[in-house]
Amino acid sequence: MNTRWLRSPEAAVAVVLVLAGLLIGAANPAFWGWGNLFGLLRSASVSGIMALGVLVVLIAGGIDVSFPAFAAAAMYLSVRAVADWGWPGSVGFMFLLAAGIGLLLGMVNALFVHSVRLVPLIVTLGTGAVVRGFLLGVVGTSVVNVGRMPPDAVAFGRLALVGWEANEGRVQLSVVVLVWAAAALGVHLLLRLTVMGRGLYALGGDAEAAKRVGFDVRGLTYLAYGLAGALAGVAGMLHACVAWQASPREFIGLELDVLAAVVLGGASIFGGRGSVPGTVLGVLLLVLVNNSLILLGVPTTWQRVVVGAILVGAAGVTAMRERGRRPAASITAGA
Amino acid sequence: MHRADSGEVVLAGTAHGAMTPREAIAAGVQVIYQDFSLFPNLTVAENLAAGQDLGSRRWLLNRGRARRAVAEASARLGVTLDPDAEVGSLPVAGRQLVAIARALLADVRLLVMDEPTTALTHQEVARLFQLVAGMQARGIAVLFVSHKMREMLAVADSLTVLRNGRVVAEGPMAEFDEARITRAMTGHEPGSVRHAWTPPPAGTPPRLELRGLTVPGEVADVSFSLMPGEVVGVAGLLGSGRTELALALFGMRPGYAGQILLDGRPVELRSVADAVAAGIAYVPEDRLTEGLFPARTIDENLLAASLDRQGGPTGWLDAAAGQRAAAGAIHDMAIATPSGDRAVSELSGGNQQRVVIGRWLLTRARVLLLNGPTVGVDVGSKAGIHRTLRELARDQGLAVLMVSDDGPELAENCSRVLLVHRGRLAGALEGDALTDSGITDRLRALT
Numbered sequence: 001m002n003t004r005w006l007r008s009p010e011a012a013v014a015v016v017l018v019l020a021g022l023l024i025g026a027a028n029p030a031f032w033g034w035g036n037l038f039g040l041l042r043s044a045s046v047s048g049i050m051a052l053g054v055l056v057v058l059i060a061g062g063i064d065v066s067f068p069a070f071a072a073a074a075m076y077l078s079v080r081a082v083a084d085w086g087w088p089g090s091v092g093f094m095f096l097l098a099a100g101i102g103l104l105l106g107m108v109n110a111l112f113v114h115s116v117r118l119v120p121l122i123v124t125l126g127t128g129a130v131v132r133g134f135l136l137g138v139v140g141t142s143v144v145n146v147g148r149m150p151p152d153a154v155a156f157g158r159l160a161l162v163g164w165e166a167n168e169g170r171v172q173l174s175v176v177v178l179v180w181a182a183a184a185l186g187v188h189l190l191l192r193l194t195v196m197g198r199g200l201y202a203l204g205g206d207a208e209a210a211k212r213v214g215f216d217v218r219g220l221t222y223l224a225y226g227l228a229g230a231l232a233g234v235a236g237m238l239h240a241c242v243a244w245q246a247s248p249r250e251f252i253g254l255e256l257d258v259l260a261a262v263v264l265g266g267a268s269i270f271g272g273r274g275s276v277p278g279t280v281l282g283v284l285l286l287v288l289v290n291n292s293l294i295l296l297g298v299p300t301t302w303q304r305v306v307v308g309a310i311l312v313g314a315a316g317v318t319a320m321r322e323r324g325r326r327p328a329a330s331i332t333a334g335a
Numbered sequence: 336m337h338r339a340d341s342g343e344v345v346l347a348g349t350a351h352g353a354m355t356p357r358e359a360i361a362a363g364v365q366v367i368y369q370d371f372s373l374f375p376n377l378t379v380a381e382n383l384a385a386g387q388d389l390g391s392r393r394w395l396l397n398r399g400r401a402r403r404a405v406a407e408a409s410a411r412l413g414v415t416l417d418p419d420a421e422v423g424s425l426p427v428a429g430r431q432l433v434a435i436a437r438a439l440l441a442d443v444r445l446l447v448m449d450e451p452t453t454a455l456t457h458q459e460v461a462r463l464f465q466l467v468a469g470m471q472a473r474g475i476a477v478l479f480v481s482h483k484m485r486e487m488l489a490v491a492d493s494l495t496v497l498r499n500g501r502v503v504a505e506g507p508m509a510e511f512d513e514a515r516i517t518r519a520m521t522g523h524e525p526g527s528v529r530h531a532w533t534p535p536p537a538g539t540p541p542r543l544e545l546r547g548l549t550v551p552g553e554v555a556d557v558s559f560s561l562m563p564g565e566v567v568g569v570a571g572l573l574g575s576g577r578t579e580l581a582l583a584l585f586g587m588r589p590g591y592a593g594q595i596l597l598d599g600r601p602v603e604l605r606s607v608a609d610a611v612a613a614g615i616a617y618v619p620e621d622r623l624t625e626g627l628f629p630a631r632t633i634d635e636n637l638l639a640a641s642l643d644r645q646g647g648p649t650g651w652l653d654a655a656a657g658q659r660a661a662a663g664a665i666h667d668m669a670i671a672t673p674s675g676d677r678a679v680s681e682l683s684g685g686n687q688q689r690v691v692i693g694r695w696l697l698t699r700a701r702v703l704l705l706n707g708p709t710v711g712v713d714v715g716s717k718a719g720i721h722r723t724l725r726e727l728a729r730d731q732g733l734a735v736l737m738v739s740d741d742g743p744e745l746a747e748n749c750s751r752v753l754l755v756h757r758g759r760l761a762g763a764l765e766g767d768a769l770t771d772s773g774i775t776d777r778l779r780a781l782t
Contacts, residue, residue, distance in 0.1 A: 193395055195388045202374045202385060209372035214357045214389045272376030 009266025009318065010278040017285045024292055035171040042173075042242070044287040045180040047258050048280065049235035052187045053228030054262045055279045059191070060224040061204035061271030062113060062120035066128030067232035067258070068251035070105045073135050074098040075236030079246035080139065082150040089150040091241070098237035099230045105131060106229020110222040128255075135248045144246040157241035176238050183231060188276035200224060204271030256304070260311035261286040268318050286310065347444065360389075363444030367451055369711060370623065371434035375423025379416050380405045383437050408436035411466060414459075426578075427621055432459070439466065446470065447478040450711050452486060458572065464490050484513050484714070485743070485771075496520055520714045530566050530725050532750040535732075539563065540599030542734035543584070543615075543702050548593035553579035555758040556593070561702070563732040566725065568739060568749035570774050572781070576758035577738045578620060581704045584736070585617040586610035597702070611640065616695030617704040618688070626691040627679050634661040634675035636690050641697040664693035668723060685709075685716025692720070696727070703727070706738045721748050742771030756781045 005011055025031040050067050057064040078098040081087040087097075105127065112123040146154065156175065163172030191197040199220045202210045211217055240246045265282025267274025286307065293303050344351045346362050354362070365386075373382050384401035405418040414432055422433055431451070438446060452460045467477050467490055481487055487494060487508075494511050496504040496519040504511075504519040541560035548557045554576050561567055571577040583591050589605040596602065597613050604610045610617070619625035627636055638645060638657050645657045661675050668689040672682060679690055688708065695703065708724070709717040725748060727733045739745050745752050751765040754777055761781055764773055 195393055195396060198377075198381065198385060198388065198396055201377060201381075205374035205376035206372070209374055212356055212366070212368065212372040213386055214360050215385075216357075268376075272374070 008278075009321070010275060010281060013265055013278060013281040013285060017281055017288065020285065020288055020292075024288070028295070033168075033171075035166065035168060038171060038173045038177075040284070040287055040291060041177045041180075043291070044283050045174075045176040046235045046239045046242075047254065047261065047287075048180045048283045049183050049231050049238065050254070051258050051262050051265075051279050051283050052183055052276065053231035053235075054258055055265075055267055055274050055276065056187060056191075056200065057120075057224045057228045058262060058267045058269065058271065059204050059274045060200045060220060061207060062221075062224060063269070064109065064124045064225065064228050065121065065255040065259070066105070066109060066124040066131065067228055068254040069128040069132040069135070070102050070229050071232040071236030071239070071254075072248055072250045072252075073105065073131050073236075074101040074233030075240045075250065076135060076139065076144075076246050076248045077101055078233075078237055079144050079150065079153070079240050082153075083144050083148045083246075089152050091152045091156045094150065094153060095234060095237050098233035100233070102229040102231070102233025102236070103226050104229070106226040106232075107222055109229065110225035113225065114218050114221040132248075132252075139248065141248055143248075144240075146244040149240070149244050149246070153237075153241045154244050157244060174242070176242055179234070179238055183234065184276050184280055187227075187231075191276065196220065196223060201272055204268075204273070206272075256311065257286060257290075257307055258283075260307050260314065263311060263318065264314040266318070268322065269315050270319075270322065273318075282314075357389075360386075360441070363442065364447065365438040365441050365443040365445070366447040367434050367438045367449060369449045371430050373422045373430055373434055373437075376421065378419050378421055379425075379433055380418035382422050382433055383408055383440060386437050386441050404440055405436075408440055411436070411439060414462075428459070435463065439470075443470075443475055445476045445478065447480065449480045451479070452481070460486065484516050487516070488513070517714055530728075530748050530750055532565055532728070535563055541596070542598060542732075543736070544594075544596040544599075545584075546594040546596070548580070548583060548591060548595065550579060550583050550588045550591045550758075553588070553758055554583060554591075557755075557758075557760055559753060559760065561734040561736060563701075563734055564728050565751070566728050566735040566737060566749045568737045568745035568752035569755055570739065570742075570745055570752055570778060571755035572778060575755045577755045578706055579758070580755065581617060581706050581736065581738050584610070584702075584704055585615055611698060614699065614701035615704065616640075616698060616700035616702065618691050618695065618706065618708055620706040620710070622684075622687055622691050622710075627687060629680040630678060632676050633665070633670065633672055633679050633682070633690055634658065636679045637661045637664045637675070637694050637697060640694050644697075660697055664697055667696070668693040669719065683713070683716065685712040685720065688712055688716075688720060689723070692723070701733065703733050703735045704738070705735065707740065708737060709739075709741065709744060717744070724748065742774045745769075745774060746771045754778065754781070 021031070030036060050071060053067055054064055075098055078094045078101065081097065082089040082094060087093075109120075109123055109127055112118050112127070113120050159175035160172035161175060161178055163170060165171075191200065199210065199215045200223070202213070202215055203217060203220050207217065210220075236251070239250065261282040262274070262279050263269065263282070264285060265274070265278035265280070267279065289306060289310070290303060293306060344354070346364070349362070351358070351362065374385070377385070380398075380401040383404045384396070387400075387404060388396065402418055405416050409416045416433065416436065422430055425433070435448075435451060452463060464486075467479075470477060479487060479491055488511070491508050493507050494505065494516070495502055496516065498520060504515075539562065542563045542565075543561040545560070546558050549555055557580060559567075569577050569580065579588065582588055584595065584604065586604040586607045586609045591604075594601055595604055597615075602609070602613045604613065604615070623629065628639065634657070638661055641660070642652065645652050645660070647653055658675075664670075665672065665675055670682070670686050670689045670693065672686065679687060682690065692703075692705075692708075703724075705724070709720055712720065721744065724735060724737075728735050737745065737749060746769055749769070751763055752769055752774060753760055754762045754764070754774075762777060764777065
């Protein structure tokens with residue numbers, strides 16, 4: 001059992017992540033400082049939560065590129081509701097509202113994918129564009145900046161799990177990491193321990209077989225896309241709490257980074273494969289790469305080149321891995 | 336899976352109208368499909384547990400339960416199933432066993448089996464029939480959908496024959512024999528044939544000759560020759576290396592050792608392109624996933640291997656030439672279709688198999704390798720395909736190597752049958768000794 005894990009994509013990403021860390025740490029010892037590590041975790045959290053949603057949809061055999069728009073919409077609408085339209089301003093309520101908006105939007109995706117039987121890529125491209133356009137055109141383009149941000153949200157974003165004073169200033173582990181960890185644990189348990197989670201893998205493995213075995217394909221589709229939408233909403237709200245502003249133009253282009261991270265973590269574009277540990281590692285690795293590029297002074301356009309190359313490369317490795325699965329002698333004609 | 340337009344199904348005295356799969360399963364119906372409907376990305380244990388978990392309406396998975404399911408299934412079937420093996424990596428026969436195991440583990444009252452033994456060899460089939468008998472003893476009804484008459488005669492209590500969607504014969508098994516069944520299925524008399532092969536003039540080099548062919552782990556030191564016009568069979572048990580032998584001849588084992596000669600000249604078959612260029616053709620075990628492009632048209636499937644002949648000097652495809660070639664193949668192979676423009680997935684199994692064979696004939700192949708050429712094909716089409724293969728061998732001097740598990744098929748069509756065991760040649764049968772029971776006896780003696 002152990003050797004099998006070593007050959008898994010998750011193990012490969014873990015190894016690369018450790019190696020990258022060692023390399024960067026060798027070049028710049030400050031890398032291993034708590035302040036830097038906590039900072040990396042914090043910057044990974046928002047896309048990390050979105051990545052969990054994308055993972056679930058990929059496992060189920062679909063794909064979702066609408067989540068940045070849904071995240072922005074959920075975040076912006078929730079913040080505007082409290083800041084400008086007088087809705088109750090508790091953090092819990094805002095997160096619930098954002099998750100709810102994301103969930104509803106995700107279920108629209110599921111409707112088109114399942115009942116209308118459209119190709120998921122096309123559906124989510126379309127819904128993402130519609131939501132983004134609606135947000136900018138109808139709701140408005142005014143950015144809610146720190147002055148107008150609901151104070152509860154700002155306070156939440158400042159929360160730290162642990163913190164101490166160090167030479168360079170205050171070092172603390174932000175609460176966003178806890179939200180990511182909780183979401184990751186939840187999705188992990190769903191995928192590993194529940195029949196529904198197994199159903200998602202089954203659906204991605206062979207949709208027709210899933211139907212025949214009796215899985216509720218409609219329910220699973222709504223679960224996958226709805227969960228992705230809800231997680232995007234939570235991620236968006238989290239970002240607003242930490243950035244202390246809510247802009248309807250947020251997250252544009254993020255689908256590339258998140259998708260690259262999920263595929264890097266071992267999820268298959270074809271469906272039926274992937275795991276939460278892998279996705280978490282993939283997100284961390286991608287954040288690490290992006291961070292290093294920034295520190296090296298590489299312009300943002302080249303960062304896109306690198307991330308795009310990682311996406312294609314990682315997807316290529318997954319595809320080769322799938323093709324390389326040859327019939328093994330795991331049945332021995334019996335006693 | 337297909338909702339009925341009218342009529343009803345009465346299960347254990349309860350009438351049901353159109354049912355969903357879940358309703359059918361809840362009523363105790365389990366179906367083992369021809370394509371198995373397994374999840375290739377999940378392990379054996381996960382596949383076996385899937386049906387059970389859904390049936391029991393549980394929320395949480397239980398790994399222990401899944402592993403116990405595998406152990407139970409292994410015991411019942413008499414094979415050793417590796418619970419952690421990914422089903423997608425199993426060969427066809429292995430996947431079929433998992434599919435059967437999954438259905439057996441459910442709380443089944445009516446088990447429908449659609450061509451369950453196509454990829455199973457004699458031992459597994461015997462074991463399966465023991466299981467069926469055991470299930471019958473426990474009051475489970477079994478519906479066996481099959482083309483293998485010998486099996487039906489051996490295991491069934493009663494028979495219903497369908498043709499073109501209608502019931503044409505039914506009754507207790509005792510009232511049927513092979514001839515009556517064949518007549519009901521095809522509407523005409525069965526032919527009893529033996530392939531007559533006249534050896535070519537002395538001194539003709541063998542069309543295909545193997546000297547010490549070895550593929551590490553699969554085939555060991557195999558030597559034989561195939562003359563033009565000969566139809567030679569290859570028989571062996573599960574895992575004997577019979578498929579790997581054919582694959583090696585088709586360039587799919589580039590690491591092979593030993594010599595392969597075509598018409599006396601040595602050739603290197605390190606890729607499929609090498610094999611096709613040398614004039615070797617291979618009709619695979621599983622036409623749906625290895626042979627055809629299901630969404631494409633019949634013409635496109637027929638022309639797929641010979642597109643290089645369809646191009647002019649500029650490289651553009653000559654559509655008219657292609658159409659002519661495809662139409663010719665449809666006619667020569669007697670493919671029953673009003674037009675070549677239909678999707679190949681709409682054809683019956685027998686016609687689909689003819690498309691695969693026809694495709695290779697358009698490449699002017701000189702050696703035809705067949706693996707299970709009439710798997711899942713009904714009796715009438717089977718006879719037709721056999722007739723076509725024998726004619727091709729006789730009239731075009733094609734050398735045919737037929738790997739098959741179907742004893743009567745080998746006995747009727749081959750002048751010689753080679754036996755393969757653990758990757759080696761373990762004997763041959765020809766002449767009067769070449770009968771279905773002869774093959775079965777010799778194979779059983781090998782274990």
